[in-house]
Amino acid sequence: MxxxxxxxxxxxxxxxxxxxxxxxxxxxxxxxxxxxxxxxxxxxxxxxxxxxxxxxxxxxxxxxxxxxxxxxxxxxxxxxxxxxxxxxxxxxxxxxxxxxxxxxxxxxxxxxxxxxxxxxxxxxxxxxxxxxxxxxxxxxxxxxxxxxxxxxxxxxxxxxxxxxSKVTDIKAFSKVMVIDFGGGTLDLSILNLKHNQVYEDAVYGIKFGGDDIDKELALRLMPKVYPDVSFEELESRRKDKLMNEVERMKIEFSEYDDYTMTLGEGSRPVDIDYDTFSDIITPLITENVLNSILKIMEKANVSPENIDAVILAGGSSSLRPFADIILSLFGEEKIIFDDENNxxxxxxxxxxxxxxxxxxDFRLGDDICILLSDDETYPILKKDINKVGDRSKPISFSLTTDSSDAHFIFTDSTGKNRYATISVNAKGYVDEKFDLLVEIGKDQIARVIIKNDYIGNGYHVKHEINKLRFYYDLKDVEE
Incomplete structure (x- = not known):
């Protein structure tokens, strides 16, 4: 660095x-x-x-x-x-x-x-x-x-x-789950550490977060605070105060067991205990968070016992009912809590x-290859060698049949995982050549350009390949 x-x-x-x-x-x-x-x-x-x-x-x-x-x-x-x-x-x-x-x-x-x-x-x-x-x-x-x-x-x-962000805490673990529980989304991933290189084994996400919990709390607690009106009838200014108050309450319950809601005129102070709070939000968290965890583990073909550590991220991770569910599933010894004042x-x-x-310095976790007519793969960019920002050397390919188009199939090194199939116009000549170039942008997208000068007028085809596998090396990362 x-x-x-x-x-x-x-x-x-x-x-x-x-x-x-x-x-x-x-x-x-x-x-x-x-x-x-x-x-x-x-x-x-x-x-x-x-x-x-x-x-x-x-x-x-x-x-x-x-x-x-x-x-x-x-x-x-x-x-x-x-x-x-x-x-x-x-x-x-x-x-x-x-x-x-x-x-x-x-x-x-x-x-x-x-x-x-x-x-x-x-x-x-x-x-x-x-x-x-x-x-x-x-x-x-x-x-x-x-x-x-x-x-x-x-x-x-x-x-x-x-x-x-927690690299010094997790270098000893090979398989780590990351749970990023934010205000609007829940994103999960299972990462694998091999020889200081980190790969993503599986990812999963849903649209559910702290804002959804705030809305549920407001709807459930409003009759206690404003007993004479419905949520729809509540004027805008008071609605804002209610939503801000339940957000503050949610934060306070991360540390305390009691909270008094005070919203001023037209409302009455209401004492809320932690059990009431937990009873409202625990079913929501169980339905969304727990089910998502089970789905990503199924996707990665692992069980809780196979997960060495769990990293919690996102503002909603400080919710105690959320932490209780994670602890019951994985055990306290596996949880990497944030140690900087939550x-x-x-x-x-x-x-x-x-x-x-x-x-x-993100490097390819697998080759980007062209599938040839004999089903062999030809690497354009190579794993471990090529990284974000790299460009391939121009490579020429020829037709193997008399055809009006050519199909370029991009795969990984096995030929089984297909990234894209790109069709390019052709004249069908025996010596017709197609010039191919691939570049990985800093957005981790591989951009392909295939030219055929026989068509004329600068004819070319462009295509973008997303969701490539990358890894990064942790040896230079320090807290």
Missing amino acids: KNGSYYGIDFGTTNTSVFLYNYEQGKGSMGTGYGTDGKDLTPFSSCIAISKTIKNDFKFGREVKERINEYADDYQIITSFKSLLGTDREIVVNNVRYNGKALAFLFLRYVKATVDAVRPDFNEAVFSIPVDFSAKARTELLEAAEAVGIKVKGFVSESSSAYI RYQWMVAKGAAITSAIDC
């Missing part, structure tokens, strides 16, 4: 966090997490409010989340713009169209301005993203970030980020920052 300051960004569905990792004189030290108001307190809420009547009137972050119902009359509230990246969907507000890239630009501009106020060197970062983030979504996120002045050094999966919400961004420090 080189001496310097490195940034990681956890670009989450519900929350976005920025983390700084410092490396000086051969030793890494944890810097600061940046979020609301640039303070190391809470991440940015991934919310945007766009005025329905006034041009270029935007509000962002926790201000929007805490006043979401109050703002709803005058602003279009957007709480899941990350899901628009890579799609053709748009949101129209005040006759202006916003796609996912435009919304990401607005939000990241706000994030950069907030962090810049305290750290003017915030110009480059590694982004953590879901494993299933499409090639188009990655490209749009990269373009939005670089348009606001954040150079994207690379991408890393959220589960790998969480893993890297700062689960910063773990993924922290891992992304460390990834930046090691220069995103």
Whole structure:
């Protein structure tokens, strides 16, 4: 590693966090997490409010989340713009169209301005993203970030980020489950450590998180606080206060056994004990979290006994009913708890920052091959040798039959796992050649270009290959 300051960004569905990792004189030290108001307190809420009547009137972050119902009359509230990246969907507000890239630009501009106020060197970062983030979504996120002045050094999966953030705690374990339980999603992965190299064996995720728990708590507890009105009848300002109060209560119950809900006029104070709280949310967690854990273990063909350690990440991981379920399934000795004041919400961004420090040295976990006519595989880029940023040498192929098109089948080294089949126009000549080039971008997407000069007019075909297997080496990673 080189001496310097490195940034990681956890670009989450519900929350976005920025983390700084410092490396000086051969030793890494944890810097600061940046979020609301640039303070190391809470991440940015991934919310945007766009005025329905006034041009270029935007509000962002926790201000929007805490006043979401109050703002709803005058602003279009957007709480899941990350899901628009890579799609053709748009949101129209005040006759202006916003796609996912435009919304990401607005939000990241706000994030950069907030962090810049305290750290003017915030110009480059590694982004953590879901494993299933499409090639188009990655490209749009990269373009939005670089348009606001954040150079994207690379991408890393959220589960790998969480893993890297706890690297000194898990180097002794070969098979590790990562459970990233955030505000909007639950993402799981099972990673395998072999000779300091980490591979993802299985991934699984669902749309369920802390926001869903907040909604259930509000609906169940509201009759106690506002006994004379229904949730639908409650005015916007009071709805916001109720949602903010249940979020605070949820956080408090991570440490305490009692909480008094006080919402001011029109409500009455209500004492809630931990058992009541647990009875409301435990069925939700059991249905969603436990079932997801069982599914990913089935996918990886492992049992709880085969898992050596479990890393918990994401803000919702601090919920005691969640921890109880994980402990009962795996046992306390296997759980890697966060040891920095329960700062689960910063773990993924922290891992992304460390990834930046090691220069995103992700290498192919398997070959990228062409399946030849005799069913043999011909490697274009090789595992262990080629990495993110590498480009193949130009390679020429010829037709084996008189055909009007050529089919290029990309596989792994076994020939069984097919990445893509690309069809290219042909003239059917015996000496007709196709020139092929493959490059792995920093977004971990392999981009293929196949040219056929016989067609003329610069004819070529482009294709993107996603979901390649990569691994990274832990020998240079230190806390």
